[in-house]
Amino acid sequence: xxxxxxxxxxxxxxxxxxxxxxxxxxxxxxxxxxxxxxxxxxxxxxxxxxxxxxxxxxxxxxxxxxxxxxxxxxxxxxxxxxxxxxxxxxxxxxxxxxxxxxxxxxxxxxxxxxxxxxxxxxxxxxxxxxxxxxxxxxxxxxxxxxxxxxxxxxxxxxxxxxxxxxxxxxxxxxxxxxxxxxxxxxxxxxxxxxxxxxxxxxxxxxxxxxxxxxxxxxxxxxxxxxxxxxxxxxxxxxxxx
Amino acid sequence: xxxxxxxxxxxxxxxxxxxxxxxxxxxxxxxxxxxxxxxxxxxxxxxxxxxxxxxxxxxxxxxxxxxxxxxxxxxxxxxxxxxxxxxxxxxxxxxxxxxxxxxxxxxxxxxxxxxxxxxxxxxxxxxxxxxxxxxxxxxxxxxxxxxxxxxxxxxxxxxxxxxxxxxxxxxxxxxxxxxxxxxxxxxxxxxxxxxxxxxxxxxxxxxxxxxxxxxxxxxxxxxxxxxxxxxxxxxxxxxxx
Numbered sequence: 001x002x003x004x005x006x007x008x009x010x011x012x013x014x015x016x017x018x019x020x021x022x023x024x025x026x027x028x029x030x031x032x033x034x035x036x037x038x039x040x041x042x043x044x045x046x047x048x049x050x051x052x053x054x055x056x057x058x059x060x061x062x063x064x065x066x067x068x069x070x071x072x073x074x075x076x077x078x079x080x081x082x083x084x085x086x087x088x089x090x091x092x093x094x095x096x097x098x099x100x101x102x103x104x105x106x107x108x109x110x111x112x113x114x115x116x117x118x119x120x121x122x123x124x125x126x127x128x129x130x131x132x133x134x135x136x137x138x139x140x141x142x143x144x145x146x147x148x149x150x151x152x153x154x155x156x157x158x159x160x161x162x163x164x165x166x167x168x169x170x171x172x173x174x175x176x177x178x179x180x181x182x183x184x185x186x187x188x189x190x191x192x193x194x195x196x197x198x199x200x201x202x203x204x205x206x207x208x209x210x211x212x213x214x215x216x217x218x219x220x221x222x223x224x225x226x227x228x229x230x231x232x233x234x235x236x237x238x239x240x241x
Numbered sequence: 242x243x244x245x246x247x248x249x250x251x252x253x254x255x256x257x258x259x260x261x262x263x264x265x266x267x268x269x270x271x272x273x274x275x276x277x278x279x280x281x282x283x284x285x286x287x288x289x290x291x292x293x294x295x296x297x298x299x300x301x302x303x304x305x306x307x308x309x310x311x312x313x314x315x316x317x318x319x320x321x322x323x324x325x326x327x328x329x330x331x332x333x334x335x336x337x338x339x340x341x342x343x344x345x346x347x348x349x350x351x352x353x354x355x356x357x358x359x360x361x362x363x364x365x366x367x368x369x370x371x372x373x374x375x376x377x378x379x380x381x382x383x384x385x386x387x388x389x390x391x392x393x394x395x396x397x398x399x400x401x402x403x404x405x406x407x408x409x410x411x412x413x414x415x416x417x418x419x420x421x422x423x424x425x426x427x428x429x430x431x432x433x434x435x436x437x438x439x440x441x442x443x444x445x446x447x448x449x450x451x452x453x454x455x456x457x458x459x460x461x462x463x464x465x466x467x468x469x470x471x472x473x474x475x476x477x478x479x480x481x482x
Contacts, residue, residue: 012370012374012378014263015368017265018264019263019264019265019268020263020264020265020367020368021263021264022255022260022261022262022263022264022370023259023260023261023262023263023264023267024258024260024261026264027260103374104378105374105377105378105382105383105384105385106374106377106384106385106391107385107386107387107389108383111383111386114381114383115383118381123381125377125378125381126261126378127256127261127370127374127375127377127378128370128374129253129263129368129369129370130374133253133344133346133347133368133369133371134368136346136347136366136368137253137345137346137366137367137368140355140359140364140366141346142346142349142352142355142356143346143347144346144347144348144393145348145352146348146395147395147397147398147417148348148395149392149393149394149395149398149406150347150392150393150394151390151391151392151393151409151410152385152390152391152392153390153391154387154388154389154390156388157388157390164409165390165409168392168405168406168409169392176388
């Protein structure tokens with residue numbers, strides 16, 4: 001008689017609104033024995049956990065994974081430990097769901113777990129709604145028409161790099177603004193993109209704010225904020241082939 | 242006594258697997274009086290409709306919207322007619338859900354309805370899982386790490402344009418391959434990206450196929466196919482700040 005191992009699920013749980021989880025991720029979440037999620041601070045429950053906690057049952061075991069995300073130290077030892085922690089549950093046959101804000105394979109932390117465990121255990125990744133798509137919907141701005149070139153950039157990149165990369169795009173999104181907000185705004189002004197750009201923070205959460213870029217307080221720009229530069233084309237001027 | 246108008250919902254219903262609809266889109270879909278969806282051919286029921294038909298009830302009225310998508314003619318008159326058709330239902334207070342494969346604001350057809358009706362009727366857009374995220378999950382390839390520059394391109398662009406744009410990206414996706422497959426493969430070879438690239442067609446549908454690029458029959462590449470060039474960085478070599 002052989003014991004079978006458990007399955008690992010990387011579940012995209014979306015941008016913040018608990019209803020923006022997929023039916024599939026919700027089914028797998030509810031059937032998991034172990035629900036694991038990142039935490040960065042003992043005083044916070046973790047954003048991913050906060051999104052889905054209403055769906056969990058008392059029978060499910062919750063396993064916080066500590067990922068400190070500090071600039072001055074590598075995160076890799078923390079991923080090693082998280083993988084070892086989850087592997088012990090998988091080996092005895094428990095199914096493990098790892099919660100991932102947005103989409104697991106799009107700027108997510110699950111990728112580091114995936115590369116450590118997916119060759120050893122049956123693994124399934126369930127895509128999720130990224131905060132970018134949710135932000136475009138909340139702003140009411142169509143992102144890309146037809147054959148637009150679409151670009152996503154992190155605000156951490158130097159101004160010269162942002163400028164060079166943005167030049168190739170018809171539509172672009174600049175994520176992780178935080179303390180890089182002013183630099184990004186200067187780049188947009190230099191490129192003539194300022195008028196077209198839209199700002200949003202904490203999309204679909206109770207803290208969602210949509211404000212004019214000119215009204216943003218640069219001291220208070222959160223990490224989960226972005227600027228969307230929608231397509232330069234107008235839908236009604238072009239055809240949809 | 243005033244009659245109130247209905248609400249318009251642009252529902253992202255995901256890439257093909259009916260379970261990849263969000264809980265929110267499913268709720269709004271089930272509560273809609275009118276369910277409208279694109280059809281391009283009298284002999285086909287329409288891809289969007291095929292995804293959600295199992296969720297519909299006999300009480301809901303189905304309204305196909307004919308969008309022929311022919312190169313030799315403009316699609317705009319068809320969007321005009323579709324908007325007029327839906328407006329008459331909204332005016333008498335019916336809620337209208339328009340089905341959108343993938344995400345409504347990401348290379349979708351709903352944007353043309355949105356720009357015609359959203360100023361006249363209460364309108365909500367519900368983001369959906371794009372076929373790109375679903376394809377990355379199915380392929381098991383993390384797309385973007387950390388501060389990667391991410392690019393989406395349509396295969397219809399000329400080879401020289403594809404080459405120039407791809408040069409700025411750390412990770413890229415080339416969509417709508419179809420008859421442009423060979424051109425794209427040549428570009429990948431010239432840029433040294435061929436080994437890293439992965440091919441998938443009809444992700445998450447019953448026709449999903451994952452094959453080596455070298456084994457693709459260039460006569461049979463569907464429109465709903467893509468090549469993903471995942472991040473050039475390896476997760477375990479870098480840190481996640």
